Amino acid sequence: FVGLAILVCFALLYAFYRSAWQTFAVILAIVPAYLLSLVGLFMAGRPLTALTSIVPVLLLVVGISDSAHLLTDARRRRFEGEAWPDAIAGSFTHLAIPCLGTAASTAIGFFAVVVTGIGIVVDFGVIAGISVMLTWLTNMLFVPAFLALTPHARLKNGFAESKALAGFVEGMLAFAARRPRLLTLGATVVLALSIPPLFTLDVDTKMIDERDDHPLMRDIKEAEDQGFAMFQVNVLLEATDGKARTLLARDLRAWMARLQQERAADPRVTGSLSPRDFAAHAFAAAFPGESSEGAFADLVDAQLVDGLLASVQGERPGPLGAVLDPARARAQVLLFVRDRRAAAT
Numbered sequence: 001f002v003g004l005a006i007l008v009c010f011a012l013l014y015a016f017y018r019s020a021w022q023t024f025a026v027i028l029a030i031v032p033a034y035l036l037s038l039v040g041l042f043m044a045g046r047p048l049t050a051l052t053s054i055v056p057v058l059l060l061v062v063g064i065s066d067s068a069h070l071l072t073d074a075r076r077r078r079f080e081g082e083a084w085p086d087a088i089a090g091s092f093t094h095l096a097i098p099c100l101g102t103a104a105s106t107a108i109g110f111f112a113v114v115v116t117g118i119g120i121v122v123d124f125g126v127i128a129g130i131s132v133m134l135t136w137l138t139n140m141l142f143v144p145a146f147l148a149l150t151p152h153a154r155l156k157n158g159f160a161e162s163k164a165l166a167g168f169v170e171g172m173l174a175f176a177a178r179r180p181r182l183l184t185l186g187a188t189v190v191l192a193l194s195i196p197p198l199f200t201l202d203v204d205t206k207m208i209d210e211r212d213d214h215p216l217m218r219d220i221k222e223a224e225d226q227g228f229a230m231f232q233v234n235v236l237l238e239a240t241d242g243k244a245r246t247l248l249a250r251d252l253r254a255w256m257a258r259l260q261q262e263r264a265a266d267p268r269v270t271g272s273l274s275p276r277d278f279a280a281h282a283f284a285a286a287f288p289g290e291s292s293e294g295a296f297a298d299l300v301d302a303q304l305v306d307g308l309l310a311s312v313q314g315e316r317p318g319p320l321g322a323v324l325d326p327a328r329a330r331a332q333v334l335l336f337v338r339d340r341r342a343a344a345t
Helices: 002-017 020-028 030-044 052-079 084-116 119-148 163-178 180-198 215-225 250-264 275-286 297-312
Strands: 231-238 269-273 330-337
Touching: 002 020, 002 052, 020 030, 020 052, 020 119, 030 052, 030 119, 052 084, 052 119, 084 119, 163 180, 250 269, 250 275, 250 330, 275 297
Parallel strands: none
Antiparallel strands: 231 330, 269 330
16 A cells, blocks of 8 residues: 555645645655665565565655655745745754654664564564664755755645644644643543543454454364364474484384374374374385284384485475474474364364
């Protein structure tokens, strides 16, 4: 919706200033700031995520706020008789530091989300904060330069010079100045009355898998009804001697089999997968009808392990690579489970 947001903002600002050139100058500031932020993402090797993609809309809010103040002040100076270049220079000189304060405090707010430690949120906070500061910089450099290209200030009447709007604002401020106690008391009463509802406000902290009415959960339940498990529990194994062969030893394969058999009785478990399954399948394929405890069991077992390790260490490790990592001497038993809400699962 970035394009739509820009069009709406352009139309609104044009209604205020009645100058397409000056309106374009107000929006211009966000473009180089966002482009530089994208370059920073590229240099950092970070992706453009769903969160960071909304930064342009945030920059519209921050960038337009500053540049609209600056343009309004410059137009006021021009209306009072200053030459257009002098009005631009005076306005930006006068408001640059206050705008820096608002930009810096906004950027600090975005940088604060870094403490969440969630990658996608951290990227968003850093990019948004940096982009806000870059927007201030481009506001101070590009906008006055672009406005100065205008041969003269186009001060066509719009909402910015609307006598009715100005009269309403002046009347509101005059009332606040004449009745400060009444206004403060009224605001205090309104705030006090708004506190009790806060204690009954519904707070939704549920995960998706705890919401039966969520479309995603309906799809998951339908898949599970067909016999598919959407979640899994990983039992991680690591050979302390650093040898992948240890993970395929006969005693450990027997332990995997017992674990899988015990867990199969749990109604939440729909199936399991381990290196032992691949070993049993390979033995049955190589020696149909034979027992793995025969006279040549040790020799056969050694050849079986060699074959399995060779198959997973090639360029295409195949499905065994999902449960066995020879390079790091790690393996895992996967227990496929149905969703029974977060705690039970």
